[in-house]
Amino acid sequence: MADYQAPxxxxxxxxxxxxxxxxxxxSLPKVAENVDPDTADAILEEAGKITxxxxxxxxxxxxxxxxxxxxxxxxxxxxxxxxxQTIVEGGWNGLGGNPEFGGMGMPKTxxxxxxxxxxxxxxxxxxxxxxxxxxxxxxxxxxxxxxxEKYLPNMYAGVWSGAMDLTEPHAGTDLGIIRTKAxxxxxxxxxVTGTKIFITWGEHDMADNxxxxxxxxxxxxxxxxxxxxxxxxxxxxxNEDGSLGERNSLSCGSLEKKMGIKGSATCVMNFDxxxxxxxxxxxxxxxxMFTMMNYERLGVGIQGIGAAEASxxxxxxxxxxxxxxxxxxxxxxxxxxxxxxxxxxxxxxxLLTMKGYVEGGRAxxxxxxxxxxxxxxxxxxxxxxxxxxxxxxxxxxxxxxxTDRGLDACxxxxxxxxxxxxxxxxxxxxxxRDCRITQIYEGTNGIQALDxxxxxxxxxxxxxxxxxxxxxxxxxxxxxxxxxxxxxxxPLAAAFERLSDVTEHVINxxxxxxDAVGAASVDYLDLFGLTALGYMWAKMVKAAAPxxxxxxxxxxxxxxxxxxxxxxxxxxxxxxxxxxxxxxxQSMMALTAEEF
Ligand SMILES: Cc1cc2nc3c(=O)[nH]c(=O)nc-3n(C[C@H](O)[C@H](O)[C@H](O)COP(=O)(O)OP(=O)(O)OC[C@H]3O[C@@H](n4cnc5c(N)ncnc54)[C@H](O)[C@@H]3O)c2cc1C
Numbered sequence: 074m075a076d077y078q079a080p081x082x083x084x085x086x087x088x089x090x091x092x093x094x095x096x097x098x099x100s101l102p103k104v105a106e107n108v109d110p111d112t113a114d115a116i117l118e119e120a121g122k123i124t125x126x127x128x129x130x131x132x133x134x135x136x137x138x139x140x141x142x143x144x145x146x147x148x149x150x151x152x153x154x155x156x157x158q159t160i161v162e163g164g165w166n167g168l169g170g171n172p173e174f175g176g177m178g179m180p181k182t183x184x185x186x187x188x189x190x191x192x193x194x195x196x197x198x199x200x201x202x203x204x205x206x207x208x209x210x211x212x213x214x215x216x217x218x219x220x221x222e223k224y225l226p227n228m229y230a231g232v233w234s235g236a237m238d239l240t241e242p243h244a245g246t247d248l249g250i251i252r253t254k255a256x257x258x259x260x261x262x263x264x265v266t267g268t269k270i271f272i273t274w275g276e277h278d279m280a281d282n283x284x285x286x287x288x289x290x291x292x293x294x295x296x297x298x299x300x301x302x303x304x305x306x307x308x309x310x311x312n313e314d315g316s317l318g319e320r321n322s323l324s325c326g327s328l329e330k331k332m333g334i335k336g337s338a339t340c341v342m343n344f345d346x347x348x349x350x351x352x353x354x355x356x357x358x359x360x361x362m363f364t365m366m367n368y369e370r371l372g373v374g375i376q377g378i379g380a381a382e383a384s385x386x387x388x389x390x391x392x393x394x395x396x397x398x399x400x401x402x403x404x405x406x407x408x409x410x411x412x413x414x415x416x417x418x419x420x421x422x423x424l425l426t427m428k429g430y431v432e433g434g435r436a437x438x439x440x441x442x443x444x445x446x447x448x449x450x451x452x453x454x455x456x457x458x459x460x461x462x463x464x465x466x467x468x469x470x471x472x473x474x475x476t477d478r479g480l481d482a483c484x485x486x487x488x489x490x491x492x493x494x495x496x497x498x499x500x501x502x503x504x505x506r507d508c509r510i511t512q513i514y515e516g517t518n519g520i521q522a523l524d525x526x527x528x529x530x531x532x533x534x535x536x537x538x539x540x541x542x543x544x545x546x547x548x549x550x551x552x553x554x555x556x557x558x559x560x561x562x563x564p565l566a567a568a569f570e571r572l573s574d575v576t577e578h579v580i581n582x583x584x585x586x587x588d589a590v591g592a593a594s595v596d597y598l599d600l601f602g603l604t605a606l607g608y609m610w611a612k613m614v615k616a617a618a619p620x621x622x623x624x625x626x627x628x629x630x631x632x633x634x635x636x637x638x639x640x641x642x643x644x645x646x647x648x649x650x651x652x653x654x655x656x657x658x659q660s661m662m663a664l665t666a667e668e669f
Pocket of ligand 1: 237238239240243244245246247270271272273274331339510513514515516517518519520523
C-alpha cells in the first residue's frame with residue numbers, strides 16, 4: 074500500500090486555477106476578513122502534513138483493533154487519543170466555525186480540501202471532527218445565544234466532541250415515526266428518554282465531553298415529521314462557570330460490529346431521563362437538522378472521493394511496479410521478465426476511470442462548496458438566494474454520485490491488484506469496506522435520488538434545474554470560440570441536452586403516474602452526476618490546456634488527456650441511462666409480490 078500523500082498539487086489547481094477561489098473569497102467580506110491566498114496555502118500545506126503524517130499511519134491499526142466497549146465506556150484504538158489531541162492543538166475542529174465563538178471562519182471551499190485529506194487518510198477517525206463540525210453548524214444556526222456561548226467554544230476547540238442522534242431501531246429513513254420523548258422539566262430544561270442506534274462516536278475517550286444533538290418528540294407533538302424537536306444533551310452537564318458538572322443519564326449500551334470504518338465507535342445510546350435543552354423552535358427539529366445536512370452530505374460525498382484517491386494512489390504505484398505479461402504492442406521493458414501491468418489497456422481503463430471520478434469529483438465538490446460559501450456569506454440577497462437554490466439541487470448529487478463512484482473506484486483500485494487486492498496486506502480491501510457505508514448513512518443514496526428528482530426537480534417544476542442549466546449554457550457560450558475547448562464542448566452540450574430532455578420528460582410523467590419519480594430517480598441522479606462531472610472536466614481543460622504544451626511535469630498535459638478519456642469513455646454512459654429512464658416505470662412495477 075502506498076503511503077497516502079495529500080494531493081496538494083491537484084487541490085491548488087482546482088482552487089486557484091479552475092475556480093479562482095481567492096477571487097470568490099475576496100468578494101465575500103466575512104470570508105475576506107479571515108482568509109487570503111497565503112493563509113489558505115499554509116493551511117493546505119499543514120493539513121497535508123497532519124493527515125499524511127499523523128492520521129494515515131493509524132488507519133490500518135484502527136481497523137484491526139476497533140473500539141472496545143467496557144461497562145458503558147468506549148476506548149479507542151491505539152494512537153487515536155494522541156492523534157485527536159494533535160487535531161485539537163491545531164484548531165482543526167473549528168476550521169470552518171463561527172469566529173464569534175472561537176471558530177476560524179474558513180470558507181467551505183478550503184475546508185472541503187482538508188476534509189478530503191482527513192477522510193482519505195483515515196475515514197474512521199475523520200468522522201469524529203466531521204460530526205463535531207456538523208453539530209456545531211446546527212447549534213450555531215438554531216441554538217439560543219446562551220447555548221452557543223456555553224457549548225460552541227469548547228466544541229470548536231475539539232475539547233468536547235459532537236454526535237448526531239437521529240436513528241432508532243424502527244426509524245431510519247422515516248424519522249417521522251421516532252419514539253424518543255422529551256418532557257419539559259419546568260425550568261427550561263427537558264428530560265429525554267429513548268434509544269438511539271448507530272450513533273457515530275456517540276461515546277469515546279478522546280474528548281472531555283460529548284454533546285449529543287438528539288431528535289425527540291414533545292408531549293402532544295403532532296404526528297410525523299412536523300412533530301420532531303431537536304435537543305442538546307451533553308454527556309456531562311456544564312456548570313455556570315463552564316466547568317463540567319454531573320454525569321447526565323445517558324449511556325452507551327453497546328457497540329455495533331460492522332463491515333468497515335471499524336476504528337470508529339458506532340453506538341447504541343440509551344437516554345434515561347437525560348437532561349437536555351431545546352435547540353431552535355418546538356417541532357421544527359427536522360428543519361434545524363437540514364441546515365447542517367447540506368454540509369454533512371457534501372462531507373459524505375467527499376469521503377467517497379477521499380477513499381477513491383487513497384485507492385488510486387496505491388493502484389497507480391502498483392501498476393508501475395507489478396510485472397505481468399508483455400504489452401500487446403511488444404515488450405516495453407525487455408530487460409525484465411515481463412512488462413509493468415500499466416501497459417495493458419484494461420489496467421489503464423481502470424486507472425483512468427478512477428482518475429475521471431476522483432479528479433472530476435474533487436472539482437465538483439469544490440464547485441458545490443463554492444455555492445455553499447455564497448449562500449452562507451454573501452450580503453447580496455439575490456446572489457445568496459441563487460446560491461441556496463444551487464446548493465439544494467446539487468447536494469444530493471454530491472452525496473450520492475460521489476459515493477457511488479467512489480466505491481466503484483475503490484473496487485477498481487482493488488481489481489488493479491488482482492488477488493493481492495483481496496488480501497489484507499495491501500490495504501485495498503479496507504478501502505472497499507470503509508467506503509461502502511458512505512452510500513448508506515446520512516440518507517441512503519436511493520433517498521438522495523428521490524430528493525433530487527422528487528423534491529428538487531419535479532417539486533420546483535424544473536426551476537432549480539434551470540439554475541444549473543443556465544450556468545452550464547453560459548460556460549458553453551462564453552467558450553465557444555476556444556479552439557482547445559471545442560472538442561469537449563460539443564459532447565458536453567449534447568449530454569446537457571439529453572439531461573434537459575429527460576428532466577422535462579419525467580416532470581411531465583410525474584403528473585400522471587405516481588411511480589414515475591421513484592422509477593427514474595437513481596438513473597436520473599447518475600445521468601446528472603456524469604454530466605456535471607463532464608462540465609467539471611471541461612472547466613479543467615480550460616485551465617490546463619493553455620499550459621499543457623511543453624509541460625515537463627506532465628501535470629497539465631495529463632489533465633487534458635484524462636479529460637479526453639472522460640469524454641470518450643465515461644460521459645457516453647449518459648445515453649444508456651437516458652434510454653432506461655424513458656422506458657418509464659412499467660417493467661419495474663409489473664411483477665406481483667409472488668412473481669418476485
Ligand atoms: C456505521 C453507521 C453509522 C451511522 N451513523 C449515524 C449517526 O451518527 N447518527 C444517526 O442518527 N444515524 C446514523 N446511522 C444511521 C443511518 O443514517 C441509517 O442507517 C440510514 O439513514 C438508513 O436507515 P435504516 O438503516 O433504518 O434503513 P431503512 O430506512 O429501513 O431503509 C431500508 C431500505 O429501504 C429504502 N427506503 C426506505 N424508505 C424509502 C422510500 N420512502 N422510498 C424508497 N426507498 C426507501 C432505503 O433506501 C434502503 O435501501 C449510521 C448507520 C451506520 C450503519
